[in-house]
Amino acid sequence: MSLTSYSAVVRRLVVSPGPAQEQRAQIVASAAGVSAVLRAFGRPLDRLPVRTVVYIGAAALDPGLGPEHEGFTVRTALGPGGALRLAHRELQSGTTDFALVAGFGEPDTHTITVYAVKRAAEAVADADRVLGVLDGTGTDEDGTPSLRPLHHGHRATDPERHRLLLWSGRDTEDETRVRGELLPLLSGLHSEAFPALPTAVPCGTPPGPVRGAAVTVAALAAGTVHKATAVRAGRPRPVALLFPGQGSQHAGMARGLYRREPVFTAAVDAALSHMGDEGGRIREDWLTPGEPRVPIDDVRRAQPLLFAVDYALGRMVLGWGVRPAALLGHSAGELVAAVIAGIVSLPDAVGMMMTRVREAVKIPEGGMLAVAASEERLRPYLNADVAIAAVNAAQQVMLAGSAEPLAATAARLRADGLTVVTVPATSPFHSPAMAPASDAVEADYARVPLREPVLPLYSGYTGALMRPEEALSPRFWARQITDTVHFRAALEELLAIEDVLLVEAGPRQTLTAFARRHRAVRLGASAVTPLLPARRGTAEGDRQSVLNAAARIWTEGHDLDMDAVSRLWTWSDEEQPPAAAAPSTAAVLREPAPALPG
Structure with missing residues (x-):
């Protein structure tokens, strides 16, 4: 329905x-x-x-x-x-x-x-x-x-679907006892009853500090639980949500969650419904196997669908009872973060994003490059048509520009021995070529009601915590089309405040890879976990990846809404x-x- x-x-x-x-x-x-x-x-x-x-x-x-x-x-x-x-x-x-x-x-x-x-x-x-x-x-x-x-939707009872099993104890001895009582039950359980088991044991008592988690199917449940390593959860690190932007999209991204997770499904539908007739065409291209009408890397598909998927993943995590301590979006992902932070309503954010798309397609074709080099190393390769689009991590910078000048720059970089990867994008976002689009977008954004954020939002355009005057400025949002994304600086600022558990709410694990290069994550002070797989896989792989993220949040020490999490294996809207x-x-x-x- x-x-x-x-x-x-x-x-x-x-x-x-x-x-x-x-x-x-x-x-x-x-x-x-x-x-x-x-x-x-x-x-x-x-x-x-x-x-x-x-x-x-x-x-x-x-x-x-x-x-x-x-x-x-x-x-x-x-x-x-x-x-x-x-x-x-x-x-x-x-x-x-x-x-x-x-x-x-x-x-x-x-x-x-x-x-x-x-x-x-x-x-x-x-x-x-x-x-x-x-x-x-x-x-x-x-x-x-x-x-x-x-x-x-309705109840789903497929024992071949992965599900999450959580257990805990007051101390190591108590966790061993609980696991010992769970194992015979799993070994002797009829597979059809597996989805109906409680999400967490013991039931009816607050979870203890020593926690275990397993993502498994019925046939492998006992062995998976037996091999799982219990973790002592101290004071849990706060959760910060990361929202990726264009370049992270791929065909079929998160499709395995649609109609198999209720909050995700409703959130995708809500976002697409504000895109008018185009929303229906975007959904059809997304869900229909084979060649889409509009390629996924075209800005007309990449940004609207990525917005819907990022937003739906964020809402799903919030639906588990997780309250993020901070938000950070990359490029177009910052607009999703703005919705979660209360700066702009969902309908208005969708309208802002669609305006960006409408104006972007008027700009001559361009693209983006990921280069394994520092910002300083790349400055000699810049010109009036090619600019630094994003500084994502140490030795990870993106360039953007119009098609021919960017191709010439790519050839020079490769000739000089630098590693260059073409980013899946057809528009020269974050370069001077987008200036006409930025001006048109600003006029449209002046009519959008904006508010101060109710959650801390770290901006990739300033590399710092977003100030109220920035959140309320149409110009601030419009210039994001042309300005450099300082993701590395924003992440540095976020992780300097306190140790956190970063959760990437988007496909491909692009931001997860950037975060893993940060010294705070390398040293274990902070950590990062993605919600979706690094590359396109099966529908079951999407759900398994999300369950692994939920398990990570649980073993960190956060309590979850067990009914909400269990819908990943007990809910379906495929046969109403x-x-x-x-x-x-x-x-x-x-x-x-x-x-x-x-």
Whole structure:
């Protein structure tokens, strides 16, 4: 079931704008009531999404209530049903990102029932608890839109799929005891029951500091658990997420997670849905074996699809209960980091990325080179058409420029004995050739609402922690098309603050390779783990790689949402069962259905 045409109710609360004894008559929708709605869920107003709209469903309106209150748009309808339908339509049209729907006089004359409503795919991607989904196509007899439980996928029980087994103990002796009790169970277990085993043992107790993990299939489970090395987890190093940019893409990247992991699937769908008709074509090229309509290295495919995959991987890790201490994106990956950091909404970030693509294709063809040399060593090879595009690590620099000048530079470099590798890119990003695109993009970005980051974001364009004034500057985001990426300096700054566990949320392990060259990682003070394989493989290989990353985070000492992690082997959307009949609105809202049921 695709969630992109549905809206989801994620919170429901009954509030009163004043003492009940003063509100016995039918409540009137007033400014005080709207203020109560905005604060119903205890969220600071500056942390509500920029395009939050309050939808009022009321029989009586205060004449003084205007179309805007405390900086937020206010829309009105005759009743809560009409307000829900209006919210659904505007969420799906993209004019609203977050809806607070207020039923004045519901359920009592002096109360307001407030519903928090989001696009359903984004609600699942954000790991919200969905109370019901609204499709706007049907109504109950009283005109209220039909809400029904969320059915996104179904339970999968394939014993040939890899799964994660976690166990722990209070000390080494206790871990040995727990493992000793687990091994006979695995040896005698029927393979069909293997996926249903608990993710972590012992069950019902907090995990201990001595931890073991195994990624395995049913037939190899006992041997894999027996050979696994237990680790004593001390104070876990914070997690920092890395988001790669163009050059890391490859055909079929992360395809093995789509429709086999719910948050990843919903997040990809959410991102692609904001690309209009092009999003459908991108998905088809991605999922269809064989030659795509547009090559994966073309900027029209590479950046949109890489954005969707990076974003979905980041959301999946957050859905495990991991809260990153820092973010760092490389080139286009910095825009994904900006979404996670709260600087820009997903729809706006997709729009910014698509604007980059639209303007980039107007620039004459160019490319990028990876050269095994220092920045200083390469300066004699630079000219007006060829520039340093990125400084990624010691002796790892990228050059970019228009096609013919770049080819001439590559020939000179090889003639001088330098190692040169062509980066999969068809546009000269991070070079002067992109200046016209940068100017056009800046004009478009001036209309995008930007906010200060709520998570530390290290910028590759300054090589330092992003400052609030940079995050709020359209020029800062626009010049990323032409400016050098100082990934090495940004990583240096991040790792100088504290030791961390770096997790690369993207394909090919490009940033993982750069991080492994850093002295803090080489010495073991910090560490890095990728989510995806280094090269294209099987669908099962994608899932196995993600499970290995989850195991690494667990043995580091971080606690995980076991239900969320287990969906990697217990969830599928590949064969959707028939949907159950939709219950009434009241039934759904008063008897919430669990999100992502098996």
